[in-house]
Amino acid sequence: MIVVIMIENAIKPIAVSQEMAAKLLDIDRRKISRAVRNGELTPHQNGASVRLLVSDIEAWIRTWPQPAPRKPRARKDF
Numbered sequence: 001m002i003v004v005i006m007i008e009n010a011i012k013p014i015a016v017s018q019e020m021a022a023k024l025l026d027i028d029r030r031k032i033s034r035a036v037r038n039g040e041l042t043p044h045q046n047g048a049s050v051r052l053l054v055s056d057i058e059a060w061i062r063t064w065p066q067p068a069p070r071k072p073r074a075r076k077d078f
Contacts (some may be wrong), residue, residue: 015044015051025061035060 022029035041
């Protein structure tokens with residue numbers, strides 16, 4: 001189950017399951033579980049349903065390190 005709000009005819013989820021968060025980010029679900037255990041993401045529970053706020057996930061992503069700039073590859077002249 002995904003909780004959603006309507007924004008100009010587009011459906012944007014405001015909270016997702018750990019499984020959906022992992023799918024959306026294309027990462028292993030264990031990384032999401034670790035972030036919850038470490039307090040980096042806050043779970044919200046309603047009965048048996050546990051969700052993560054998309055805004056919390058977006059903020060968490062912003063804490064990830066930026067990739068180092070790639071060095072140009074040396075070109076081989078023949």
